Amino acid sequence: MPAAKPRYKRVLLKVSGEVLMGDAPYGIDMATVEAVARDIKLAKDTGIELCLVIGGGNIFRGLSKAAKDMDRSNADYMGMLATVMNALAMQDALEKIGVQTRVQSAIPMPTVCEPYIRRRAERHLEKGRVVIFAAGTGSPFFTTDSGAALRAAEMKCDALFKGTSVDGVYTADPKKDPTAKRYEKLTHHNVLQQDLKVMDASAISLMRENGIPIVVFSIREAGNLLTVLSGGGVSTTIIGD
Numbered sequence: 001m002p003a004a005k006p007r008y009k010r011v012l013l014k015v016s017g018e019v020l021m022g023d024a025p026y027g028i029d030m031a032t033v034e035a036v037a038r039d040i041k042l043a044k045d046t047g048i049e050l051c052l053v054i055g056g057g058n059i060f061r062g063l064s065k066a067a068k069d070m071d072r073s074n075a076d077y078m079g080m081l082a083t084v085m086n087a088l089a090m091q092d093a094l095e096k097i098g099v100q101t102r103v104q105s106a107i108p109m110p111t112v113c114e115p116y117i118r119r120r121a122e123r124h125l126e127k128g129r130v131v132i133f134a135a136g137t138g139s140p141f142f143t144t145d146s147g148a149a150l151r152a153a154e155m156k157c158d159a160l161f162k163g164t165s166v167d168g169v170y171t172a173d174p175k176k177d178p179t180a181k182r183y184e185k186l187t188h189h190n191v192l193q194q195d196l197k198v199m200d201a202s203a204i205s206l207m208r209e210n211g212i213p214i215v216v217f218s219i220r221e222a223g224n225l226l227t228v229l230s231g232g233g234v235s236t237t238i239i240g241d
Contacts, residue, residue, distance in 0.1 A: 163217060
């Protein structure tokens with residue numbers, strides 16, 4: 001039986017870099033990248049307009065000891081460059097299975113990708129291309145969650161989907177606390193008030209201000225992106241107050 005039609009026209013998918021490690025302690029596991037790419041293609045084939053932000057934790061985790069005593073700005077720029085590497089890996093995996101993709105970086109590097117230009121990104125989406133936004137906001141002291149929220153607002157997305165290793169938002173870390181309970185729905189205000197570690201406060205506030213829901217789900221399960229986009233599966237939805 002075919003999956004139900006997705007409820008959204010344009011979505012930003014935020015994938016945490018740690019997902020791309022697979023079972024390795026750090027780095028890029030291309031088999032995992034290819035599995036995520038196949039899920040993205042399944043969603044894209046329904047006609048949805050899709051853009052991505054990928055974190056850099058899988059690469060930066062291996063550099064974290066070296067960066068421990070570094071100037072914060074320099075360390076943040078290293079993290080941004082890690083997201084560009086992940087974006088290029090995902091672009092390669094997507095294009096191998098026939099998905100037209102463009103990478104746009106907030107830090108200009110025209111040899112490897114396009115600079116971030118909002119109207120050009122919108123045009124790519126309208127033409128059916130997947131756009132991967134790399135290098136966060138282009139400025140230090142902001143997380144890739146903030147970069148994802150910013151791009152979701154600029155692209156006028158209907159929702160921000162956060163694909164992680166966990167199937168939603170819990171009262172505590174379910175990997176450490178077996179009694180932790182998953183929330184079905186929350187408001188942006190709930191997340192800020194309870195200091196739930198979903199995304200950083202600036203990202204949550206930006207989504208609240210622009211009325212954009214956040215859907216947190218596990219992207220490690222094959223086909224789960226399309227299932228959750230269609231209103232099924234297990235996830236937590238964060239909506240306006």
